[in-house]
Amino acid sequence: MNNKLLLINPVGHDAWDREIKDYLEPYKEEGTQLDVVSLKPGLPQHLEYHYYEALIAAELLHTIKKAEQDGYDGCIIGCYYDPFLKEAREICEQMVVTAPAEAAMHIATTLGSTFSTIVVRRKCIPDMRDNVFHHGYTNKLASFRSLEIGVHELQKDPDYTKQRLREEIRVAIEEDGAEAILLGCTIQLGFFRTLQEEFGVPIIDANIAPLKYAEFLCGLKKKAGWYFSKKALYETPQREEIKQWGIEKACGVSGLWD
Structure with a gap:
């Protein structure tokens, strides 16, 4: 089964991107395309403190939403804290999201x-x-x-x-x-x-586990139609409010919720 997955290192440097991508290549399914990215420079370079974790929230979530727009089947938040996993599933409407x-x-x-x-x-x-x-x-x-x-x-x-x-x-x-x-x-x-x-x-291993779990969740969605329930916990915010309040402009992500 072909899956397009994005692994996001939620830090403000790309020093680990190539190493992690190369490390995971032997473990992914033959039909899986895996891309690895990190966040923009100037954000924290590790998440060992709550303050650092808070600073990456908007950039991480908007990167995840953009990945859904770009047609990714699944996204992996590459930190063992599982930062903002609940929020990521809330904003996604088609893409699978998991974390280590x-x-x-x-x-x-x-x-x-x-x-x-x-x-x-x-x-x-x-x-x-x-x-x-x-x-x-x-x-x-x-x-x-x-x-x-x-x-x-x-x-x-x-x-x-x-x-x-x-x-x-x-x-x-x-x-x-x-x-x-x-x-x-x-x-x-x-x-x-x-x-x-x-x-x-x-x-x-904290990289292999979410890769295989993302492939598993993508398979469940494609084969059985099982996806995150939107009835309560993962209910998606209202586009009308996001547009009305000017959130896209304020965050510099115009068109993200089109």
Whole structure:
């Protein structure tokens, strides 16, 4: 099945775009076209703080809406916080939208009865715990384990990062009772396979999971007509209000809601 997917790195630089695209090429279906973009320069370069996350909201959501206009079948928000996923589904009327934490948890809880998430810093845990609750998996959560390595440091010394991952995964499995491990940052890419072979449990990569989940959701929509319900949570804002209030002009996105 042919799908046109857009992965958005919701940060103000494109340093990871090519690496992530190349990394995902072997994992996508033959008929899937995958494009990877990031947001405009001047926006935060990571989302480790709530303030930074708030600053990317409008640009991210308008990029998603424009992708729907441009005929994409699905969009992936490339951050494990799943920033503005609910809002993205609200504004979309045809395009599938997903994100790493949602996809990873759905997959992990199919493959095992419990999971632990390996985060970059303790700062991440409260919001990520809220996401676990939101998606209904509190009773499946074994633990969060923190590397205490910032996002921009994860790939600077891969051997050290892998060693820290190994240490925390071992504790998560042996002491916390995790049957599956979620790598809780998209920049932890490239580590899952050797760790999975070493520990013998599913190690869920934060880039591959939403790619495969997006393909799955696109298939459900095309084959069965199943799409996000617009009866309550994901009801789309009224175009008349958006036009009347001048939101497109104020945000510099004229014609976005035509």
